[in-house]
Amino acid sequence: MVHFVIVGVLVIASTLGLGLLLTNAPILPLMASEQAVTVDWLFNIHWWLIAFFFSLITVFILYSVFVFRRKPGERGDGKFVADNHRLEAVWTIIPIGIVLSLAVIGASTLADVERRDPSALSVDVYASQWVWRFEYTVEVPTEAGESVLTAVASDRLILPLGQQVVLRMRSTDVIHSFWVPEFRVKQDILPGGSEFVRELRITPTEAGTYQVMCAELCGQLHYAMVAEVQVVSAAEFDAWLAENAGDCNLTDEQCGQRWAATYGCTACHSLTGQSGVGPTWLGLYNHEVTLTDGSVVIADLDYLHRSIVDPNAQVVAGFQPGVMPQDFAERLTEEQIQQIIAFIVSLQQ
Ligand code: CUA
Numbered sequence: 001m002v003h004f005v006i007v008g009v010l011v012i013a014s015t016l017g018l019g020l021l022l023t024n025a026p027i028l029p030l031m032a033s034e035q036a037v038t039v040d041w042l043f044n045i046h047w048w049l050i051a052f053f054f055s056l057i058t059v060f061i062l063y064s065v066f067v068f069r070r071k072p073g074e075r076g077d078g079k080f081v082a083d084n085h086r087l088e089a090v091w092t093i094i095p096i097g098i099v100l101s102l103a104v105i106g107a108s109t110l111a112d113v114e115r116r117d118p119s120a121l122s123v124d125v126y127a128s129q130w131v132w133r134f135e136y137t138v139e140v141p142t143e144a145g146e147s148v149l150t151a152v153a154s155d156r157l158i159l160p161l162g163q164q165v166v167l168r169m170r171s172t173d174v175i176h177s178f179w180v181p182e183f184r185v186k187q188d189i190l191p192g193g194s195e196f197v198r199e200l201r202i203t204p205t206e207a208g209t210y211q212v213m214c215a216e217l218c219g220q221l222h223y224a225m226v227a228e229v230q231v232v233s234a235a236e237f238d239a240w241l242a243e244n245a246g247d248c249n250l251t252d253e254q255c256g257q258r259w260a261a262t263y264g265c266t267a268c269h270s271l272t273g274q275s276g277v278g279p280t281w282l283g284l285y286n287h288e289v290t291l292t293d294g295s296v297v298i299a300d301l302d303y304l305h306r307s308i309v310d311p312n313a314q315v316v317a318g319f320q321p322g323v324m325p326q327d328f329a330e331r332l333t334e335e336q337i338q339q340i341i342a343f344i345v346s347l348q349q
Pocket of ligand 1: 128129130175176177214215216217218219222223225
C-alpha cells in the first residue's frame with residue numbers, strides 16, 4: 001500500500017511540473033484571433049493529458065526498476081500475475097472514458113470555433129497555383145442616390161480588428177489550404193466551382209501583419225504560395241475599401257500596376273530587374289528575349305499579349321513552362337490586359 005501512495009505522490013508531482021512546463025513553454029505563435037483562444041485551450045488540455053500519462057508510465061517504470069530490483073543474495077523469479085480481470089477492466093474503461101470525453105470536448109470546441117456571427121464580413125478567396133486573391137463586395141453610392149455592389153480585388157487580405165469575417169474560399173485548379181498560424185484555424189480549398197465553396201470564420205483580436213500560407217502540397221511553387229494578411233482598425237479598413245472601390249479611374253499604366261498586384265503578377269515578375277520565378281518586367285518591352293528553343297524574339301506588344309493569355313506558347317530560356325497560370329484570358333478583361341501591357345511598357349530602364 002505504501003508503494004501506491006509513494007507512486008501516486010510522484011505521479012502527481014511529475015504531472016504538475018511537466019504540465020506547467022509544457023503549457024507555459026513559448027511553443028505556439030502569437031494568439032491573434034478569438035478562435036485561437038478556443039484552439040489553444042483544447043491544445044493545453046492535451047498537454048496536461050500528455051504530462052499525466054508520461055508521468056504515470058515513467059514513474060511506474062523507474063520506481064519498479066529501483067525499488068523492486070534484485071538485491072544481493074535474492075534468488076528466483078518475480079511473481080507472475082495472470083488473469084486479473086479487475087485490472088483489465090480498469091485499463092479498458094478509463095481510456096474509453098478519456099477518448100469519449102475528448103470527443104465531446106472536441107465537438108463543443110469545434111462548434112465554438114465555427115460559431116456564426118450574423119453580421120460577419122464576407123470575403124471571397126480565390127486560390128490558384130500559386131497565388132491568393134481576395135475579393136470584397138462593397139456598396140458604392142451612385143450619383144442618382146442609389147447604390148450598386150462592386151468588387152474590390154486584392155492580393156493582400158485586409159481584415160478589420162474585432163469583427164468576424166467569413167472567408168468563402170474556392171480554388172481554380174487543385175486543392176490548396178488556407179492557413180494563418182496566428183489565427184490557428186486552417187481549411188482546405190477545393191476546385192469545382194460554386195458547389196464546393198469552403199467557409200472559414202476568423203475574428204481577429206490583434207492588429208498586425210501576418211502571412212497566409214498554403215498548407216496543401218499543390219505543385220512546383222507550393223512553398224511560394226504566400227500572401228500578406230493585415231489586421232487594421234475598423235476605420236482604416238473602411239478607408240482602404242473606399243479607396244479601392246469602384247472602377248479604376250487612373251491612367252492605363254496605373255490601372256495596369258493595380259491589376260498586376262491584385263492578380264499576383266508581381267509576386268513572380270520583379271519590377272527591379274531581378275530574375276524571380278518569372279522574368280523581370282523592368283526593361284522588357286522592345287528588348288530581345290531568348291526562348292527555350294533557342295530562337296530570339298523581340299518583346300513587342302504582340303509578344304506581351306500572347307505571354308499573358310497563352311504563357312506556354314513562348315517560354316523564355318531558363319524558365320519552366322506551366323508555372324504561370326493559364327487562365328488569365330478568362331480572369332482578366334481585354335481592357336485589363338491592355339492596361340497591364342501599358343504598365344510593362346512604362347517600365348523602361
Ligand atoms: Cu497552394 Cu500549396
